[in-house]
Amino acid sequence: MHKLDTNKENTWCPGCGNFGIMNAFKKALAALTNKGIDPKSIVITSGIGCHGKIFDYLNVSGIYSLHGRALATAQGIKLANPELNVICFGGDGDSLGEGLEHTMFAAKRNMDITLLLHNNGTYGLTTGQASPMSLQGYRGISTPQGNIERPFTPITLMYEAGATYISRSYSTKIDHLTEVITGAVLHKGFSFVEILQPCISYNNTYDLYNQKVRIMDGVPSNETVAYSLARNKDDIHIGIFKDESIPIYHEQLLGSHIPANERITRNHRCEIIKSMYP
Amino acid sequence: MHKLDTNKENTWCPGCGNFGIMNAFKKALAALTNKGIDPKSIVITSGIGCHGKIFDYLNVSGIYSLHGRALATAQGIKLANPELNVICFGGDGDSLGEGLEHTMFAAKRNMDITLLLHNNGTYGLTTGQASPMSLQGYRGISTPQGNIERPFTPITLMYEAGATYISRSYSTKIDHLTEVITGAVLHKGFSFVEILQPCISYNNTYDLYNQKVRIMDGVPSNETVAYSLARNKDDIHIGIFKDESIPIYHEQLLGSHIPANERITRNHRCEIIKSMYP
Amino acid sequence: MFTVLIAGKAGEGIKKAAQVIADMLKFYGRFTFQLDDYESTIRGGHNFSVVTTDTSEVYSVYNSADLIICFDKRSYHLHSDKLNPNGLLVYNSDEGSFERGIGIPLTSLMKDVYNQPYNVSVSAVAISAARIGMTGSNLKDIIAHSYKRDATQNCIYASRVYDSLGEVAIDFPKLPCHSGHIFSGNQLIALGAWTAGLDYYFSYPMTPASSILHYLAAKQNTLGVHTIHAESELAAINMAIGAVYCGCRTAVGSSGGGFALMQEAFSMAGMVEAPLLCILSSRPGPATGVSTYTAQEDLYFALHQGHGDFSRIVASPDCMERAYTLAGELLAMAWKFQLPVILLTEKHLSESMMQAIIDPTQVMEANHLAATDEAEYNRYEITDNGISPLLFPPSEAVIKWNSHEHLSSGVRTDEAIDIVAMKDKRNRKDTGIIASLKEFQTWAVYGEGDVIVFAYGSTVLELREALKHLDSRITILAPIYLEPFDIKTVEMFQNRRTIIVEHNSKGDFAFLIRSKLQIDFIGSILRYDGRVFDPLELAQRIEVMINAQA
């Protein structure tokens, strides 16, 4: 495998949870290579936010997309070339706010791509405004008197939308996170990883998570159990909440056709037109 | 109450489920008046689609909004003047596709407004393309080989998002629908009514619904029950799935201030500026 | 020249009937132009379709008709006064009996023949057949061929209508058939782009662009093209950029409202240098506007899509055949120069139908500069002509596209010197684009009169039809390329009396022409009610303008 770092200066705050995510991701790439995934086939997209900076730090192909649109871009990549393994890095503002729609529809379609959600409960890059995952009462620069809204529960939201691999991990639990990411990428269908990511500048949740995070024993036996584990606020369960196989979108749309590689030739196009409209 | 019809020619297809919705809505307005709601305080918004035409047929104040944005517009109205009762008519393409984000956030905020979702499982107005509620296999003009995506379940989706009044009714059950709408408007917080609405031109579900629709006995005792009733595909349960009271957004934001009525005077503004920056 | 107008309710199959009549007229060796006037209504309300036919090409329809068929009372009241002298009006006598024309109980005849669903529009074909003197048996063949569902009933119904009409035939000799097929503008745009290499079309339906999606979806097996109806326009265009990244020739399309939503990503296409064909078919605005009518209100909106500084190409087809070749040409330009391009058109061209001969060998192929040295690959390599070679994943080399300003590697930069270098690189493409345009037709010129009439897009169709009725001799000058704007080609026309015709209330196109060519106009004809001009009326207005200034 070629080197995974670019020479872009890393400007995440020292101690930021994103470091753990990047480390786990690199380990997951190695694990995936061991499992026979060609590293060349890995393509990433990212939104705009602190999370998005990972794009510049990783020497991996892909698109540094618009704020909120990384998952739409990712879907276009997969539909054009289903042989690629497409992984999207999203922020909570990005993927559950500005771009919520794409997240819901990627899951609904069971698009065979992976979303890694950097859930730091804030808009890091734009200096700490409340995000869709900020708790009630969160005081950010846009809500100095406290956030009024209740946060989503991403795990159950993804259940509702129809994701087929749904998981949660924590940026400090590198091995756990590596495993969950590896599983997500290997999964056929839409896979979602909520990553608890402390933001030391605007939402320092290290203590909270260190106290409350529990690794689950296995995949919950049914949805009701999964929902109650996912929503538990006293113990924050991490692990895989759902892992299921159902038909995936691009196979139903394209069969075995690979649009990017199997383009129709010029001559063939001319012939078809001439036979349609002689 | 003043007359409820405009003289705009009605151009819904004969037999369209929207007629039932309009009738029930008018009845609900009467019921609301009886319950002390000032008809003047009712303001509607609508998206673009067959459902949206109701705006032109009803002699009621409001905004015929953009496709997908009716609920954002509605929230702006409520925030400006919380004394108004704001009701939004949305299509399934409108409120669960183009504008899904606003639907989710209105619920998340527990905005004190009502969404009436005309769920006809298709894009009626644009001649029957697949909608976010179309079943798999649905053949519309944009999916002639059959829709690949699975539909959302709006009831549980609204649960996830945080709506506090969640209900379903059927456009032919005028009395039931009237009651549910009345309850929704009276509810303090975000109220959601999924209305099963057959589209005779592109998705004629009358037979299906006539066979399968069952009126529930009461509000399900807990969420698990509610979820399983909502998702049942053999019996389609109608009624109220959730009816709960939690603090509402505008009261937390504004307290008792009514921005539209209690505007700060010119003089006062000048004084404030002068005292801030003498 | 012969014009048929069929009027009734939405959902009665009027458009389809007009198409069948157009086919019939083509079979008679005639050229046709079809316009469908409809509102956003699925059943009921009022719709009508007009087919004008002649022995030579027809470019627009006429207000007054030689054959008017009214399925209901409202249609009679709205259209009966459009009948030409010696014309025939047939109305549905089940709706009442009226002063002019022949009443036939179209509804009762229909109810006799069919169980539901009825198909009243078949009667329009029968009436038209009778009028042009087609035999009953030919009529039956056409009906059977064109209305496959309930074919037997359709034939019976058509025959009964035909018979009850009696002898109404005019002299309408069958001429030798000419080649060409009847297409809508949107079909031609879709086919042109496809011929040039289109692999994917991402869209969210919006009239009058939707039929591109519908057509490509319907033809997906024949053409091997894929279509996605995404959750929104935002999804569509961002997905499209993803597909372009992989090398797929890709297009998106919408009308103004949906295009407005695609602007941020349009700008992104400029930044990441994604070759993307964007089709903007206009209707009257602002906002939801008037959904099913035509307008040219989006010229400057198209020219200035997207925030930030970046080059783009905007062009508009002036006729049906150009819709085919231009769509291909633009896709090719997009790929040659790696930038977003806009094909700007209007409902009148998108949805109207006309005969056209399409020759795929006339369409360019959308090729790109491919990377040769993978080992040293940099997505945004600084080059003299601004074009950096393309490479698609999977690849040994890392391929980074970036919505931030970036280094040649595709990694983000905030450095002053790098920002300038990359902007300059992109801007250097302009020279190449302008040079490239020399190989194409940048203006369409029709007629050769003293007075110049400027127009663009489908307005040119209307003008060409009006031209047939003008005493004064005019030259129609129509820019096909609006950005970059080619001044050279028309410099020789600069000191002429000039008129401008466009479909909006502000005179945007006049402003463009004035700012580019420093021309003043003796008159400007603006129409902004969503409708097209009657060719005779347009001719007369031009005549009056010329004479007033003579």
Added chain:
Amino acid sequence: MFTVLIAGKAGEGIKKAAQVIADMLKFYGRFTFQLDDYESTIRGGHNFSVVTTDTSEVYSVYNSADLIICFDKRSYHLHSDKLNPNGLLVYNSDEGSFERGIGIPLTSLMKDVYNQPYNVSVSAVAISAARIGMTGSNLKDIIAHSYKRDATQNCIYASRVYDSLGEVAIDFPKLPCHSGHIFSGNQLIALGAWTAGLDYYFSYPMTPASSILHYLAAKQNTLGVHTIHAESELAAINMAIGAVYCGCRTAVGSSGGGFALMQEAFSMAGMVEAPLLCILSSRPGPATGVSTYTAQEDLYFALHQGHGDFSRIVASPDCMERAYTLAGELLAMAWKFQLPVILLTEKHLSESMMQAIIDPTQVMEANHLAATDEAEYNRYEITDNGISPLLFPPSEAVIKWNSHEHLSSGVRTDEAIDIVAMKDKRNRKDTGIIASLKEFQTWAVYGEGDVIVFAYGSTVLELREALKHLDSRITILAPIYLEPFDIKTVEMFQNRRTIIVEHNSKGDFAFLIRSKLQIDFIGSILRYDGRVFDPLELAQRIEVMINAQA
């Protein structure tokens, strides 16, 4: 003239320190201009702030500085060569020892004093105080007043730094204090709009517009204004239209990317005739571009926002005080004429800080034509001047706003005649708007030289500072109103030698001026690296241009 430059890492409080220094200089009777140069980084990386001060107004900062304070090695390497002769450079000797300047162990001193979190930037205030000869006890007062958290440690740390520097004071007499306060452009925009009547601000954060949201949110109790950080720009502007419907004076704001997303609703504001103030603060594009720097790439994008034909007003403040009055004026114009207006500005004005005197009585009030006869109320009553009276819910009368083309009742229409009537009504406002502009200052004019320099927006600030260094005499002409564009006021300048200065690579503003005034330029100065000009350099470039053509 005296310039301080403080450089270090993001998160070290450099901007804050620069503000405190500016306050200190104000206390010394000086005027200041502050510019913060930062990247999208919360901690680490590299940031710097510059404060230029003088005894009269300063309009931009200088590249070379009289006092340079470097918290780290990188800062030293990046900035040490900017030191003016006789200037003082102070660096953090814990980062190494360097050739020039005085090293002080800023980090170790800090670690001695504080438990975490450290506050190194306090040292910059201390160093500046020493340089201008402030007493140690005055310094302590300022620190205590400006850094309330950990006040004791801050004072100790400041004193130690101050003491270790020794005697470095220059002659810097304390002058009488002048009135005025230090504001950022965004604060002034927010306050101006608020003075005119702003009730609600709907937004989604995007640099460099975000600080409007932050400022109003912070001041919500004092001002009684409400702010909503919505789920997206689409939500923000559609909510805003809802609030306007109820009579609330409302604004939205974003940078190019977010504005792109608001276009569909901007067009809707045109259709429903919603008075809406939209604030567009530009940064380099396209796409995500360069998030934290300045540019003027969005001029045409702003002028042609939204699909369809409708009137809008676009204006750009040329200075800080104008930001205040213009924001109010535009809100008032929006309400007078019931249409969307754009206040176009740039990061350089939005985020830079300067002294300004604001007088609320100079700001217009956003009033509207109120309906008098509720019984006969029609939202879109056809009137001579195009303005239909407004009525807000709850009301006896039905008030319908419609994104479709509509009748005067607000009910949708597709009829040709009604479409024309309503478009004409809206267009008739143009006359009133143009007449109304006669009451306002449409152009800013500075200097009275032979040569004309055109610029708009914050570029005018840069030019005014450059003007101080020009031998040639120039007149700066800056349109405040860009749409409608007032030609009359500047006609008298038409036959002069003309230069144009703008911050983009394509010369958009030159194109605008050329198309409006038919002027040719002897030279155009484009800068598009996100940075502003050094006033001396700008003056020199202008001088060279003038002399070359003399």
